[in-house]
Amino acid sequence: MIYLDYSATTPVALEVLDTMTRTTKEFIGNANSLNGLGIKSKELLNSAIKQIAELFSVLESELTFTSSSTESNNMALIGVAMAMFKKGKHIIVSKLEHPSIYAICDYLTSIGFEINYVNNNEEGLIDFDHLKSLIRPDTILVSICAVNSEMGIRQPLKMIRQIIKKENPMTQFHSDMTQGIGKMALSLHDVDLASISSHKIYGPKGIALLYKSSMVNIKPLIYGSGKSNDLKPGTPALPLIVGFSKALRLALDDLEKKEKYISLLNERICKKVNSIEGVLINKTKYSIPHILNLSLMNIKPETFIHAMDNEGIYISTNTACSSGDLSSAVMAVYNDLTRATHTIRISISSQTTTEEITRFIEAFEKNYQTLNSLVAKE
Amino acid sequence: MEKVVIIKYGELSTKSDNINFFLKTLKNNVEAKLKEISHEIKYDRGRMIVYTNDTEKALVKIKDVFGIHEICIGYKYQDKTLEGIKENVYKQIKDLSFNTFKVVTKRSDKNFPGKSMEISADIGGYLLSRLEGKKVILHDADLTIHVEIRINEVLIYFDGEKGLGGYPVSTLGKGLLMLSGGIDSPVAGYLAIKRGVRIEAIYFDSPPHTSPMALKKVEDLARILARYNGEVKLHVINFTKIQEEIIKNIPNFYLITIMRRMMYQISALLASNINAHIIINGESIGQVASQTLKSMQVINEAIKMPVIRPVCTYDKLEIIDLAKKIGTYETSIEPYEDCCTIFVPDHPVIHPDLKIVYEYESLVDFKTLMFEAIKNRKIIRIKEKEENVYEDLL
Numbered sequence: 001m002i003y004l005d006y007s008a009t010t011p012v013a014l015e016v017l018d019t020m021t022r023t024t025k026e027f028i029g030n031a032n033s034l035n036g037l038g039i040k041s042k043e044l045l046n047s048a049i050k051q052i053a054e055l056f057s058v059l060e061s062e063l064t065f066t067s068s069s070t071e072s073n074n075m076a077l078i079g080v081a082m083a084m085f086k087k088g089k090h091i092i093v094s095k096l097e098h099p100s101i102y103a104i105c106d107y108l109t110s111i112g113f114e115i116n117y118v119n120n121n122e123e124g125l126i127d128f129d130h131l132k133s134l135i136r137p138d139t140i141l142v143s144i145c146a147v148n149s150e151m152g153i154r155q156p157l158k159m160i161r162q163i164i165k166k167e168n169p170m171t172q173f174h175s176d177m178t179q180g181i182g183k184m185a186l187s188l189h190d191v192d193l194a195s196i197s198s199h200k201i202y203g204p205k206g207i208a209l210l211y212k213s214s215m216v217n218i219k220p221l222i223y224g225s226g227k228s229n230d231l232k233p234g235t236p237a238l239p240l241i242v243g244f245s246k247a248l249r250l251a252l253d254d255l256e257k258k259e260k261y262i263s264l265l266n267e268r269i270c271k272k273v274n275s276i277e278g279v280l281i282n283k284t285k286y287s288i289p290h291i292l293n294l295s296l297m298n299i300k301p302e303t304f305i306h307a308m309d310n311e312g313i314y315i316s317t318n319t320a321c322s323s324g325d326l327s328s329a330v331m332a333v334y335n336d337l338t339r340a341t342h343t344i345r346i347s348i349s350s351q352t353t354t355e356e357i358t359r360f361i362e363a364f365e366k367n368y369q370t371l372n373s374l375v376a377k378e
Numbered sequence: 379m380e381k382v383v384i385i386k387y388g389e390l391s392t393k394s395d396n397i398n399f400f401l402k403t404l405k406n407n408v409e410a411k412l413k414e415i416s417h418e419i420k421y422d423r424g425r426m427i428v429y430t431n432d433t434e435k436a437l438v439k440i441k442d443v444f445g446i447h448e449i450c451i452g453y454k455y456q457d458k459t460l461e462g463i464k465e466n467v468y469k470q471i472k473d474l475s476f477n478t479f480k481v482v483t484k485r486s487d488k489n490f491p492g493k494s495m496e497i498s499a500d501i502g503g504y505l506l507s508r509l510e511g512k513k514v515i516l517h518d519a520d521l522t523i524h525v526e527i528r529i530n531e532v533l534i535y536f537d538g539e540k541g542l543g544g545y546p547v548s549t550l551g552k553g554l555l556m557l558s559g560g561i562d563s564p565v566a567g568y569l570a571i572k573r574g575v576r577i578e579a580i581y582f583d584s585p586p587h588t589s590p591m592a593l594k595k596v597e598d599l600a601r602i603l604a605r606y607n608g609e610v611k612l613h614v615i616n617f618t619k620i621q622e623e624i625i626k627n628i629p630n631f632y633l634i635t636i637m638r639r640m641m642y643q644i645s646a647l648l649a650s651n652i653n654a655h656i657i658i659n660g661e662s663i664g665q666v667a668s669q670t671l672k673s674m675q676v677i678n679e680a681i682k683m684p685v686i687r688p689v690c691t692y693d694k695l696e697i698i699d700l701a702k703k704i705g706t707y708e709t710s711i712e713p714y715e716d717c718c719t720i721f722v723p724d725h726p727v728i729h730p731d732l733k734i735v736y737e738y739e740s741l742v743d744f745k746t747l748m749f750e751a752i753k754n755r756k757i758i759r760i761k762e763k764e765e766n767v768y769e770d771l772l
Contacts, residue, residue, distance in 0.1 A: 019771050039590055047768045061708075246772050 072195035079218030088138025152291030182251030203247030450538025545574030562660030
C-alpha cells in the first residue's frame with residue numbers, strides 16, 4: 001500500500017497508540033471526580049494540557065478540547081458571533097477555506113449576519129487592499145486559514161493580523177490551522193482564535209482543540225456542569241487528549257528537516273508530470289510542499305483515483321470533505337472551471353519513502369495514458 | 379566577539395563591610411540558576427560578568443535572581459586599541475534605531491592611556507563622523523553606550539533590563555513561611571525572599587477533611603516560589619488530630635483563635651528546629667476575624683519568635699496584583715479548601731480574651747499532640763522544575 005493522502009488524515013503513530021492504550025487501561029477515573037483515581041486522571045490531564053501550552057507558549061486556560069476542527073471552527077465563529085452581535089454582524093472569510101467554514105457562514109447568514117469573501121491574488125495570497133477595504137466598524141470577525149487544504153497555500157497570518165487590528169482593533173482574527181500544524185512553524189500569538197486537529201499529525205481521530213486568547217470572549221455552544229467559563233463541559237476524553245498531546249510534541253520536532261525532505265519528493269513528482277500533456281500543476285510560490293494539487297484536464301478525477309486504488313495507491317480528489325464538488329481554491333486562484341473540476345490531491349509525509357514516490361510516478365504515468373487514450377477515442 | 383551577560387548590583391552596593399559575602403552569595407545564586415547552561419562567572423565590586431554560549435537563555439534565568447539592579451547583554455572584544463574599540467562600537471550600533479546617544483567609558487585597566495572622559499569624547503566624535511543625523515546629548519540620550527576597558531578585554535553594552543532588586547537570597551538567613559493555598563501567603567513568601575531571606579515552608583494538612591488536591595496546590599505554589607528561592611523544603615504537618623480535638627472540646631467561636639495559636643506554636647517549634655530565625659505569614663490587618671488587631675495580639679502571644687507579615691498593610695487588590703505578577707494567582711484561586719476554611723464558625727470571636735483562651739487550651743493536652751505532629755511531618759523537597767511523573771506517557 002502506498003498512502004499519499006496525509007492531508008485527509010494520518011495513521012496514528014505507534015508511540016501515540018501505546019500512550020493511549022496505557023492511559024485507557026491505567027487511568028480509569030473521571031478527571032472530574034474527587035476520588036483518588038479521579039485526581040490521578042486529573043493530574044495526567046493537566047500534564048498533557050501543560051505540555052501543549054508550553055509547545056505553543058500560551059496559557060493552559062486558553063486551550064479547549066473539541067471533537068474535530070469542524071467543531072472548533074463552529075465554536076470560534078458562532079461563539080464570537082453570539083458574543084459580539086450587539087457590536088456588529090459583519091464577518092469576513094477568504095475564498096480558500098475548508099468547507100466547514102462556509103457551512104457555518106451559511107448558518108450565520110440565515111440568522112442575520114453578513115458575510116464577505118475576501119479576494120486573493122493570482123498566487124493565492126490574500127489581497128491585503130481588498131481585506132482593508134472590507135473591514136468596517138461593525139466587522140466582528142475575520143477567519144482565514146493558515147494553509148489551504150487543497151493547494152497548500154500558506155497565508156502570512158502575522159501580517160494579516162496587523163492589517164485587521166489597524167483597521168479595527170475590535171475585530172477578532174480566527175485561523176483554521178488544521179493543515180498547517182506539524183508542517184511548518186506557526187505562532188498562536190499571530191491570531192486570537194485557532195483550530196487545530198489531532199488526526200492530521202499522527203494523533204487519534206475524534207480530538208482537536210480551539211485556542212482562544214484570554215483577551216477574547218466567546219459564547220459557549222453547549223452547556224453542562226463545570227466551571228462557568230468552560231467552553232466544552234463534560235468528561236474529558238483523557239486517552240485522546242494525552243495521545244493528542246504526545247502527537248503534537250512529536251509533530252513539532254524537526255519541522256525544517258522534514259519540510260526539506262518533503263520538498264525533494266514534491267519536486268520529483270512535479271518534474272515528471274510537468275511534461276505530460278493535459279496535466280496542470282496547481283502550485284504557487286506560497287504552496288507548501290506537503291500538498292500537491294494537479295488538474296487532469298481530460299480525465300474525470302474520480303475515475304483516476306479508483307484506477308490508482310486498484311494498484312494500492314491512495315490519493316484523493318480535492319479534499320476528503322468536499323469530494324465531487326469543484327475545488328474552490330483552484331477556482332479562486334486560476335478562475336478556470338475545467339481546471340477546478342478536474343483536480344486530484346497528493347499529500348506527502350516525512351514518512352513517505354523515495355521508493356513509494358517512484359512507484360507512484362510509474363503508476364501515475366501508466367494509468368494516465370490508459371485513461372487518456374480512452375477519452376481521446378470518444 | 380563574544381556575547382556576555384553583565385549584572386549590575388542593586389541595594390547591596392551600600393553594604394560596605396560584608397559586601398564580599400553578599401557578592402559571593404549572589405554568585406552562588408546565579409550559578410544555581412544556570413545549572414543547565416555551561417558558564418563562567420567573574421565579578422568585582424562593580425558588576426558581575428557571566429561568560430556563556432547561550433546569553434539569551436541565561437538572561438531569562440538570571441531575571442529571577444534577587445539582588446540585581448540591571449541585566450545587560452554585552453559584547454566582549456579582545457582588541458584593546460583605541461582604533462579597534464571605536465570600530466567595534468560603530469559595528470554594534472550602526473543598525474540600531476536612535477537619534478541621540480552618549481558614550482560612558484569605564485577603565486578597570488588603569489594602565490590604559492587617557493582619562494575615561496577623554497576616551498568617551500574620542501569615541502563619540504568618531505561615531506558622529508560615521509553616522510548621519512545623530513546627536514550627542516548627555517542627559518536622557520536614546521542610547522547610552524557603555525565601554526568598559528578591562529585588563530584582558532573590552533566590553534561594549536547598552537542599558538539593559540531592570541532586575542528584581544532586593545538582596546541575594548539567604549544573605550539574611552532563613553525563615554519559615556506558613557504557606558496555605560490562598561492568595562496572600564505566597565506573596566508574603568515572595569516578599570521575604572526578596573529581602574534576602576531563604577525560606578522553608580510549613581503547610582497544615584487535614585486529611586480527610588482537606589483534599590489531596592489542596593496539598594498539590596500548595597506544592598505548585600511552593601514550586602513557583604522555588605524560582606526565586608531555590609529549592610523549597612515543604613514541611614507538611616498532619617493537623618487532623620489537633621483540629622478534631624479543638625472542634626470536639628472548644629466552643630466554636632474560639633475555634634479559629636485556638637487553631638491559629640496551635641499553628642503558631644508548631645511553626646515556632648519547627649522553625650527553631652531548622653535554624654530559622656523568623657516566621658513569615660500572609661496575614662493582612664482586618665481581612666478575617668483572626669486578623670483583627672486584638673486577634674493578632676492574642677494569637678501572637680502564643681510564641682516568642684518574631685513573625686514577619688510582609689503584606690499586613692496591603693489591600694487585597696494590591697496583594698492580588700502582586701500575586702499575578704509573581705505568577706501564583708492562577709494557582710491560588712483553584713477551588714480546594716485548606717484546613718483554615720473548613721469548620722469555620724458563622725460568628726468567630728473578633729475580640730478574643732487571653733484568659734478564656736488559656737482556660738480552653740487547658741482542656742486538651744495539646745503539647746503532646748503538637749510534638750507528635752512535628753515528629754511525624756512529611757518533608758517534600760520542591761524544585762523549580764516539576765518532575766513530570768507522566769513523562770513516559772507524554
